[in-house]
Amino acid sequence: MNMLIFIVVGLLVHCVFLASIFDIYFTSPLVHGMTPQRTPLPPPAKRLVLFVADGLRADTLYELDDNGTAQAPYLRNIIEYKGSWGVSHTHVPTESRPGHVALIAGFYEDVSAVAKGWKENPVEFDSVFNESKYTWSWGSPDILPMFAKGASGDHVYTYCYTAEKEDFGAQDATKLDTWVFDHVKNFFQAARSNQTLFSKVNEEKVVLFLHLLGIDTNGHAHRPNSREYKDNIRKVDEGINDIVSMLEDFYGNDGKTAFILTSDHGMTDWGSHGAGHPSETLTPLIAWGAGVNYPQKVTSQFFEDDFLKEWKLEKWKRLDVNQADIAPLMASLIGVSFPLNSVGILPLDYLNNSAHFKAESIFTNAVQILEQFKIKMTQKKETTLSFLFTPFHSQMLRRTDVTTLHCHHNLSGVCIPRLRLLSDTEQINILRKARSYIHQEKYHEAVSLCKTLISLALEGLSYYHTYDRLFLGISVVMGFVGWISYVILLIVKTHTGLSRSTHDKASTVLLLYGFAAIGILIAFFLLIQTCPWTYYIYCLLPVPVWYAVVKEFRVIQDLASVVLVFPLGQSIGFLVAGALGIEILVFSFFYRSTLTFGLIAFAGWPLITRLWTQAKVTTLNWTLLCLLLAMFPLMPVVGREPNISLVTVAGLVILLISSFSLACLCKSKNKYVPKKDLTILLFQMLSIALSTYVVNSTHSSLHHKQGLPVINQIISWTTLASSLFVPLLSPTFFFQRLLSILLSLMSPYLLLSTGYEALFPLVLSGLMFSWIYMEKEVLQHYGDSLKPKLAVLNFSYTTDITQFRQLHLDDIRRSFFFVFFIVTAFFGTGNIASVNSFDPASIYCFLTVFNPFVMGSLLVWKIVIPFVLVSCAFEAVQVTTQLSSKSLFLIVLVISDIMALHFFFLVKDYGSWLDIGTSISHYVLVMVFTIFIMLLSGLAQLLTTKRIELWGRTKRHSM
Structure with a gap:
């Protein structure tokens, strides 16, 4: 084969191998066509204020300094007297974009989306901002526009400083945060004299988003253990105190404002993030205000990271969540529909509301996730021959109350150790049973059943998302092995002198027709299943590759004869x-x-x-x-x-x-x-x-x-x-x-x-x-x-x-x-x-x-x-x-x-x-x-x- 042709073919083959894992392992998990789900009961809050302190580590915020003083006195006071707290566990990559998507949209962005940049949405997704009546946001031009661009209608407003302000060499990076605080204050000052704006900010289902980048910038420039980083935390603490006081004054202390402080990611001791070190994946979560639980004192609690004693917070109940769980929490507090693609599970312990409200909220959460499961299952059914389709089964332990943990239960409570098939009928039965529990005021049972349904639906989502993995994997491996074999034969044939065999034209033609027939059969099989076009590439690639290998059967014979006479030990x-x-x-x-x-x-x-x-x-x-x-x-x-x-x-x-x-x-x-x-x-x-x-x-x-x-x-x-x-x-x-x-x-x-x-x-x-x-x-x-x-x-x-x-x-x-x-x-x-x-x-x-x-x-x-x-x-x-x-x-x-x-x-x-x-x-x-x-x-x-x-x-x- 001409070297130039070989290089071109080799590049194409390797591009296919490279792209294959994104179709096999990392396709987008998002599906569309779901019905929005909202809790039917009145929400506890009219508005939500989300503070995201970019790059803030959990341990740095919660720990005390050498004098026993809190790094953030106001937030420490919230933990001890006014709200709930915990650690939000992020996923990798621990970068700003995927962190904010998880927080606000409730799902972990797929690899291909992360790779497509910060400035735009590679995939369409729903978010809490999109579901709100109005959202106003202040902060970085790298983060805010992505949620405004993805929103339907004109109800998400952004106020960004210029990118030049994000300077690691700046004398005072806290200006990034004071800019946000000052503009929020000016905004509400303007609202007092602007009747249209005043009317909007007094609506229900309003979100205020303050993106605070100064801590992240100072962390990169000076390290998280530096004076600049910790001083920035105090500045943010003071700024949050001022904003909370200003909002309470503006709204006349109506008690209808919920506040959440968290971070998109942490930071290593050396001022970087992007991998999976605990200092990057453990971020703070503090919530207070309307609908949020007050501090809960406990006598003892255990966590693997053993930070509680170091933070001197062992008396106050720590409520950890996954980062995506914050999105349904925000949606529940202000009564908006849960983001359509959210996989977060509502953390009920953060809610200060009736058992009825909690049961209704987790029920809504279960239906919202189940909607995604149903769409995913339908899509897979439509693209698979009926006799080849294998529906989702689960071996996961199910339970209807907290005392039965080691066996499966049907809806009447009878233990049956069998596979669970989450069919349409069983979905309806579980939802009816959960609704029946709510009507009977058996809220604890309803919550337990809904959590089981959520776990099953998430497991089912993963099952259908990976349905074709084995089939595609075998195809790619066949192509891989064939390509390696062909290159080895090419080396033996052209660069060793071990073989001078020529092709038998009759055998070559016969092989060509045989492999062509195999290719046609594979293509027909894929066609009747309406498979994506990329499947044709992965499944048909081994055909010409193995044809090229088998065509060199005389070289294989010559190589085998040489190997057989070679000393076995060598x-x-x-x-x-x-x-x-x-x-x-x-x-x-x-x-x-x-x-x-x-x-x-x-x-x-x-x-x-x-x-x-x-x-x-x-x-x-x-x-x-x-x-x-x-x-x-x-x-x-x-x-x-x-x-x-x-x-x-x-x-x-x-x-x-x-x-x-x-x-x-x-x-x-x-x-x-x-x-x-x-x-x-x-x-x-x-x-x-x-x-x-x-x-x-x-x-x-x-x-x-x-x-x-x-x-x-x-x-x-x-x-x-x-x-x-x-x-x-x-x-x-x-x-x-x-x-x-x-x-x-x-x-x-x-x-x-x-x-x-x-x-x-x-x-x-x-x-x-x-x-x-x-x-x-x-x-x-x-x-x-x-x-x-x-x-x-x-x-x-x-x-x-x-x-x-x-x-x-x-x-x-x-x-x-x-x-x-x-x-x-x-x-x-x-x-x-x-x-x-x-x-x-x-x-x-x-x-x-x-x-x-x-x-x-x-x-x-x-x-x-x-x-x-x-x-x-x-x-x-x-x-x-x-x-x-x-x-x-x-x-x-x-x-x-x-x-x-x-x-x-x-x-x-x-x-x-x-x-x-x-x-x-x-x-x-x-x-x-x-x-x-x-x-x-x-x-x-x-x-x-x-x-x-x-x-x-x-x-x-x-x-």
Whole structure:
């Protein structure tokens, strides 16, 4: 197959594999067409005030300071004398958008929606704001518009400050919150003299939403344990006190206002969020006012986190909820319909109302969730053949009262240990029984039955949501295994010389017709079930892939004959070594320390192969650098305080290396070194020095709250822009070009560093240089005639080596080394959690104003830089070993696809939300890895072989 066609087909196949998990595991859970459900009894509150203190941790709010004083005295007083409190447990990703959607809409946003941005609604969803008569909201332009845009009609009003105010380098981020408080006060002051507005704010079913971003901004800039963060909490506490007093005065103390304070997510000690650390997932919830329970004193209570004693709140009953439960709570308090897509369960303990009201409210909650179940079941019935449709059954324990916990009960209370089928008839029976209990004033029984129905409906929703998972999973696995098999056969056929078999045309035609018939049958089966078009791709993809495999049956025969004559012990040893190597790579995604053991094993590689007898100095360098690099995976990736001194050390070390290199060039025995080459090197050294200075200057300026100096920002962006251009000006000789690439990429890396990670590219690059020299020594096993002299190696002269020689076992080892070093380049100083909750301090040299897309792009470039260094080194390995770049890519493809198949089986959508996010991240990372390798290979070839002549063409010289 032509290489270009193969690459295009490979890209398409891997895009299908990558997209498959979003159809199998992460499709949107939302359904439409439900009937709105509202509690029929009069609500306790006419209006609701929702305070969301962005980035507020539960422990920081509830704990006492060293003097025994509360961080928020007014809210502490609410907990002890006026309202109910607890912890709201968030899901990951712990970011602002999904947190607010859970709070206000009552569901946990699917992955695809989170990925589509902050500014718009990727999916249509209902919310408490949409169900209200009027909603007024004040705060961030990143949050408020999404709920206004998704609302029907013109009844959700937003008042936002400009995005420029969200500046991590600002002198006083509390201004974001005082802006909100001041504008709310001005709004109600204006309402006194505006009759139309006065009339609106006095309506029922009104929501006031105050989004307070200052705490989050100060947490990012100064850390949650800082004085600024805690001072901001006191400011918010005072502001809430003022707003409550102002509203009570405005409404004449009518007792019809309910208040809720919570947070969308917490924050780690190092000022980040996005992953699943308890400091990010445990947020405060305090409710008081109309319809909310007063404090309940208890003698003892137990929670796994054991915070109560530390907070000195063990006497007051703690009522924990899931974040989505707050939406039905708000809807119940003001009497609006529960959000249509909400999966939250009304926390009855927060309500201060009659048992009748609580029973009616939970009944409404059950019907609202059951509506979603019915729509989901109907949709699945309509798209499945009747004889293949399997309705939902549950093995969940049911109960009609609190004393019967260990058996199933029918509606008459008779114990029957059987599967529960939530059919239309049983739904009606349960609802009738619950309604009958309410009429009989058996409210406790009604509540228990409704909670059972809610649990069954949620379980059923999950069942129908994952109905096609096994079928699609088998299809994708068949495609995966077929693709890996085909690539292995392609390697054997074209790059090993083990097989020279040709196709039998008659057999090929017969196979073609056979597989075409199978494809038609699969397509017909999908058509009569009216399956989505993506199902056709997943189910039909294995057909051509396996056709391509079976077509090479003669190659399979030749390969089998070779394997059978190979010594059994060596075959087993080779397979065990390969499996162990891939398992090390897989385990490194979960445990970074696995890379340490791998690097230690690499350090001993020359001893095992006796290479140390050939080149002792090179071997010593390799061993020391492997052991030094092995230290990085043992260091923390998140949770560290910035240490700019280490960044400075890295800058000084690279300057020392470049100075030594400059001295060597000047003392070279060659005829001459062009001045322009020396000028480029001096320019890069100046760039390193400037970057080191800018990092120190920027962090010092921000520490003194003087903001980001404009000149520093200009230098940073200029350095970043030139980092890929300047190496193309340097000579294409091996050492000079690789040194130039290192110096150019180190400058932006220093600007993006805050600690020890600044040293990582230096050690990694040193190991890459040693690897190149080690591979040169390995060639002695195949004769000195193949061993080039690195001193005279010129990348631009040796680009066409694709057909130079066939593969041998050492090439598999080289490919594994490459994959291992690429994985090390990512996990050496980071992991999935560090990407999800990166430290914003790392981008302060470029910008301090909140911009998630620019920040994300800078983070990605920081991650990519070590990859580029490894890829450029491997480009040199290809040149020195005359290794076919096509065969290399195929071997790397097989290794990465085996890893991807491994992670496909590990993807999950259950358990902790951190596990879910991690599993999908791992699969996506490995799948993108293959595509990424192709792009990296092209970039590395560009950086190593191309040269731009700005001063005209010069006479070539040898080194």
